[in-house]
Amino acid sequence: MKLTLRAALGVPLMTAAALTLTTVPATAATGDLAINGTTHTDPSGCYALDENASVVDNLTDQGAEIHSGADCTGEVLDVIPAGDDSRVTEAQSLFIP
Numbered sequence: 649m650k651l652t653l654r655a656a657l658g659v660p661l662m663t664a665a666a667l668t669l670t671t672v673p674a675t676a677a678t679g680d681l682a683i684n685g686t687t688h689t690d691p692s693g694c695y696a697l698d699e700n701a702s703v704v705d706n707l708t709d710q711g712a713e714i715h716s717g718a719d720c721t722g723e724v725l726d727v728i729p730a731g732d733d734s735r736v737t738e739a740q741s742l743f744i745p
Contacts, residue, residue: 677744679708679730694720695742704742705733713743 681691682705684698691708696718706712706728714736716722720743728734728742736742 675745677708677710681706681708681712681744683742691744693743695744697736697739697742699740700737702736702739702742703733704728704736706730706744708744710745714739715741715743717741 676690676692678690681688681695682703683695684702688695697704697714704712704714709730711730712728713720713724714726714728714734716725716739718740720741722740725739726734726736728736
């Protein structure tokens with residue numbers, strides 16, 4: 649009985665370990681992200697926005713999330729697709745991987 653229990657527990661653990669080792673990490677955005685005229689090359693992370701209005705030009709290969717709160721907290725209000733631009737109002741931050 650112990651042998652069967654060990655085998656039953658071993659398979660899921662080995663499968664989880666294999667999946668962890670084969671997981672490919674996400675890549676950072678490449679290209680330029682312009683916020684109110686300031687350009688960030690190969691941006692990554694959280695950027696502050698002007699709460700009243702910001703002009704965002706996303707010339708990267710990743711979508712940029714627009715957050716209602718500071719420091720990329722709060723609700724995701726919109727996503728600016730790669731290669732697109734937008735005038736953002738009533739948002740406090742932008743996240744790009």
